[in-house]
Amino acid sequence: MKIIKYFLLFFLFIGCSKKSDEQNKNKKWEVDISGIGANVELIDISQDFYNFQIPISEFRKKYPFYIDANLPDEKAEQQRKDTTEINIYNQIKHKINNQKIKQELTTMFRYIKFYYPEFKEPKVYLYSSFVQDYLDPITYVPNQNYLFIAVDCFLGYGNKYYDMMRIDRYLQISMSPEYLSSKVAKVIINEKSWIPKELTTQSFVSHMIYQGKILLLEDAFLPKVKDLYKIGYTQDQINWAKSNEFEIWNFFIQNNYVFSDDFSLSDRFLSLSPFSKFYTEVDAKSPGQIGCWVGWQICRKYFEENPKVSLQDFIKNSNHEEIFAKSKYKPEQLPE
Incomplete structure (x- = not known):
């Protein structure tokens, strides 16, 4: 009986940890709006x-x-x-x-x-x-x-x-x-058009960060809304993206995609689609727009590393490769 209780507590802890991780990322955006009115007709x-x-x-x-x-x-x-x-x-x-x-x-x-x-x-x-x-x-x-x-x-x-x-x-x-x-x-x-459409470079990472900025603004405008609703995923797809973040990024690095200006990468990883196109067996399991999800994590990591930068200044910065460098984005491999 004690063993069963132990495992129940363990899985409860794991579940709470996953939930709190998302809550902590959005907590930054839970600002005081009590003095701001809005009359919606x-x-x-x-x-x-x-x-x-x-x-x-x-x-x-x-x-x-x-x-x-x-x-x-x-x-x-x-x-x-x-x-x-x-x-x-x-x-x-x-x-x-x-x-x-x-x-x-x-x-x-x-x-x-x-x-x-x-x-x-x-x-x-x-x-x-x-x-x-x-x-x-x-x-x-x-x-x-x-x-x-x-x-x-x-x-x-x-x-x-x-x-x-x-x-x-x-x-x-x-x-x-x-x-x-x-x-x-x-x-x-x-x-x-708060986000400048004219970017300093046309690299894949620049386009990922552009999409990430949209999702980051959703963080700011909808701080209590779950991540899956912002990006249009199911919970299983969110879980897949989190579990495979290291492998996704490693795939982009190994194939020299990060700074590539190959426009086909946008179609493969940023466009609305049933799955992302790695052209491997992983395609069937992956959600579409995985590059948007990665760009979102880069933007979030940037704010962890640069907490004094205002949201507005970040959004206006069209030098996305500079943002990438200052984000120090490098996902860790999860233990098996």
């Missing part, structure tokens, strides 16, 4: 679209951007009475918590304002795209300060409508509500 377009008491003519006046101006009212009426579309909307009502979305976005916008005070929270529109916008479910329009979220693209992995649309399962991983705020953060980061 959230509007559910689909609620009105599928309300047959509202004529299409009135709906168009309220949402002139939603229905194609060349589409006759009769066709629009037919569309919103489509059985499949109505069933998808019913799933939205069952699986999507609008109040939770509002709370998550409000908190995130407050964190963004802490680092970028000029940021103004956008007006948020929720809608159903008939699962057509699954590749780009978030649209941010900075000039009008609008944010559009296709909530039908967050109904959960294995949803029957996703399979009906033949959406690849690796894409479905991030099509759950837990990934929503992270996808919003990514789109805002890309549209605001």
Whole structure:
């Protein structure tokens, strides 16, 4: 009995250690936002679209951007009475918590304002795209300060409508509500252009760090969100990346990829895909975008080595090879 208790305590300790490791990395970003306000206006377009008491003519006046101006009212009426579309909307009502979305976005916008005070929270529109916008479910329009979220693209992995649309399962991983705020953060980061796109070099490590900066900003904007949701992995994929970090980096070193300007490396290791392309037997086990994950760890290591550098100054620094050198990134081999 004592032996069983010992092993239970041992595995509990290991589990807590893994959890605390991630918590410690994000603890740096848990700043005081109590004095920062954010008033999020959230509007559910689909609620009105599928309300047959509202004529299409009135709906168009309220949402002139939603229905194609060349589409006759009769066709629009037919569309919103489509059985499949109505069933998808019913799933939205069952699986999507609008109040939770509002709370998550409000908190995130407050964190963004802490680092970028000029940021103004956008007006948020929720809608159903008939699962057509699954590749780009978030649209941010900075000039009008609008944010559009296709909530039908967050109904959960294995949803029957996703399979009906033949959406690849690796894409479905991030099509759950837990990934929503992270996808919003990514789109805002890309549209605001806080990260300089003109890099001093076009090396593979520079591009990895560029992607790592996006994820590091997600750390800052979403400090309480788990890593797997930020990068769009499953927990098993996160575990694989952590367990094989030394081997991944050693592979890049041995093949002289780190400072290479071969653009095909971006397709192999940075692009959204079902797996990364090492061209070895490990491919089947690896998650896609492993280079983004490595770039993220380099950025995190940089802040461990240079704690006095501000987030804004780090993000603005376009000399990514200098960042790499100062990070002293060199993952250790885990004991077998």
